[in-house]
Amino acid sequence: MKDISGIEFNRDTSGRPKSVTIDLEKHGKALQYFLEKTGASVDQDDDFEKKWADGITGDELIANVKKHIKTLPWKK
Secondary structure, three states: OOOEOOEEEEEOOOOOEEEEEEOHHHHHHHHHHHHHHOOOOOOHHHHHHHHHHOOOOHHHHHHHHHHHHHHOOOOO
């Protein structure tokens, strides 16, 4: 196969191509349609921002932990 900058074929022990590593900075736009159709995302920042927005604050975490600790069967 022809060597192309930003594309590397990973081979199995018998030398057959098994997978491919693609530099998304160089070829991301060309792959965007394929990645979106398969459920993958080229822009991972959006996914992070969505999860971050759904997160809880530090105060909410502390309140949840304290609430859970009170439900534990402590021995006296």
